[in-house]
Amino acid sequence: MRAAHGLILAALLVLAGCSGVPGTGADTPGTTAVDTPTDGGLGDADTPTGTDEPDAGGTTLDDPATDRIGWEAGYWANESLSVTNADGLNESELDAVVARSMARVEVLREKEFRSSVPVEIISRAEFKSESKPELTPSLRTFDDAKYEAMFFVGEDRSSVQAQLDNQGENVLGYFDPRNDTIKLVAESGQPRLRNERTLGHELVHALQDQYHNLSAITGDTRDESNGQSALIEGEARTVGLAYERRCGDGWSCLSTSSTPPTDIHFGIYLLNFFPYSDGPGLISELREQGGWEAVDVAFDDPPESAEQAIYPDQYTEPRDSPATVSLSDTATDGWTRVRPESPVPGTERADYGRLGQSALSAMFAYTLYDRSGPALLTPDQVVNRNDRSDPLNYDLPMTDGWAGDRLHVYENGDVGENQTAYVWRLRWNTTAHAREFADGYRRLLQYWGASPVDGRENVRTIPEDDAFGDAFRVTRENDTVTVVNAPTAEELSAVHGS
Template structure:
């Protein structure tokens, strides 16, 4: 079937950043000798106990295996090729039964070890690309000036990837943590098989975006669909389910493991479609069945906001934000050739920015949580008090809700210093004012002091985000100007009036009490780096692992 370099990845805990590529096992004199990857090629089954094969292909039967039959597979000592063939074929049949679509072609599956996966990826980028990417993550207070954004994203990506589907190769790669025996997590396999059947039916290579908001919007459909099916798959594998006691899961330290991602903020930026997507799909399916879901591939969500709030799909198009350059002499706009010359991070980016302090450690996190967003607001709970398995995270809390569009421009001077202008449009002036109040709290958390009207400064010894900031509100629009120093703010944007002065007292934002206090009732469970040319983003296969991670990371962030 074709074609593009898009990949769709599934991670047990987190994957963030660039599309992985296949790579050879690590070499060298000290390299660990690893088992050869196991690869499945479809073969007709020879199972005397299985029901008779149908006269023609049908939903729930693939390559000689029915969805509900038992297969003779023991992966305690690793899978043989025949065992992997059987597992993949039966999983294809199971995905068909849930999703209501028929596979048109076989899907090769390969298993590699985590060390092999971690050694993959050798892409190179231009200086403009790297500056653009670094400055974007700095603007979101997710990656500091002393870190390389690509390296951080790669570290997140390699932490616990469970597998990926490549439309270019029409194949799946599963990643195992067990270096000695190659094992399968059937739920991860099922998730990736959903991507394969999406690709066969809807051609995923045509679903592209060059902004984070666009990528998360697309992933809200693509990964939301796969996660929704995976949740139905898990229910059928559970006790009392149709496939109980027949679904494969790895042993301890197998492919079902996972590590805490190095950067939780980048994690949350990418995780949004996998939390909100299944609820979005569930709402669409409730309205019109799988036919309604299928139609979405020809009418994609216009923003991540439409996935976070399914009722806004088709009814609340984002604003195309206008932002003219006003940089002075000695500064230039950073415009990489391989991507758009601006960034749009969307509501998921705003939410990740505000949530990261809960996990970052340092700062007055108690005050911040009280005034902006706290655990009870950020985590979605079921009526029994557990973190939701369907939609664990609330990207619609008050400080992020009301987003209607944003645009970032990045600048660089002759000394290599960077600055940016970030303009955000909100649904109302009140929403814009609420965002500014929360943003001031965020600046304070990272060590900023107000040094003039609308002007703030973070000193070098305060945090990794040492810079000057100018924040203004005009009606429903907020404009943030950033530069290395207060004096250079007007060089990045000439209309900025950032003269040092005695700051006027900033009113305590009463509205933020509703945005983040931990006194409100927990939410109940809902219903069922930007690549230049792709919507590639992380996939997450085990939300239960996420729940434990969130709890541990929150406690760590409070130290």
């Protein structure tokens, strides 16, 4: 499926002038910051009219009597700058670019910054050295099992390292709400600004933090974090798209040539790109109902799940909250529950996983890239070629109708070093939805090399020498599907009774 790989690569990297992974969620290690960048290119409809910026007739413009939208620290949004980006930006040049970019974000977002925002340009090597999270052993074990359950990272590799490798290659910048600082990543040793819209995107996060305190917005699970990130990143990307449009229509903008990253794990990329892809649609729905004020109100009660961003009408009233999925621990024969501890002292996190519809969709979409066998989807089902504001589709036939899920992870030192297992229960809106997912999941197992055990279609094994070599039991009862994983078929019942 190398042709499909090329289509997704082109879609992601053309749309993603500055792509990255979302920040740290309670269910994912991520980076040490809360947010990272996206990309840009919306239509003129998202550019406000009637702004206060004057016509730019030269390199300098008169300052207003008082601070106002479209002017920051001595610079108007449409002001010309005598700045050379090719040989790197010195401190005064960077200050000027940041001030002008803040003014531009104010124009597009129709909101005033409350304070200045420190911005640093660091090398990629420096970024990689800074982005190594301190995680508890239980959280590492839990995360490994979770990424194995999505068939992203096998037992031969650390899931945390796989995520760090991805973000180390493609993150272009991030805002850290712990110290209110933006850090932009330069490919070379010179402090060059790769793309001005990256700066604009991160400045939106700084603006969000000044009004909404991003540090207070935390999710207990991957799914909840993805829903919240869809609001946070959706607003930033919406403004970034409009920013890019203005760069080609009235604004002079800094940029430099660069080579897009290609050595990335596409499954993890698809998983983490969700808030940037579906977030703008959520923002558009909110703005249709109440303008930017409705977006501000949403920060008081962000989306609870990725599903609410995939289908924005399920976030607005009446809200469709995720179903509570019950799952009892029945493990025996030495299998014990892994309850991941928070890496932050004094804080708690959920001791289970809820991956959500975006993760399920990424799990199936990854088959377009990984192997040469027949994928479970076509590129047209995943890639929206003509819509840069919503480039990837997370509403797939086998994931539509998701109602809720719950993942428990287990370990057993008696059956060998680093032996883990999991039980994943998924609720669906209807029996038909559950049946479609179960059928799709069994085809996914077949894709990864699983074959039935003793003719039993609901019990399958992947060869032991494979990175995903394990046994799986897939059962459906009405609208609920339960997946049980264990090292061998004989241990399935010990992990979770039939």
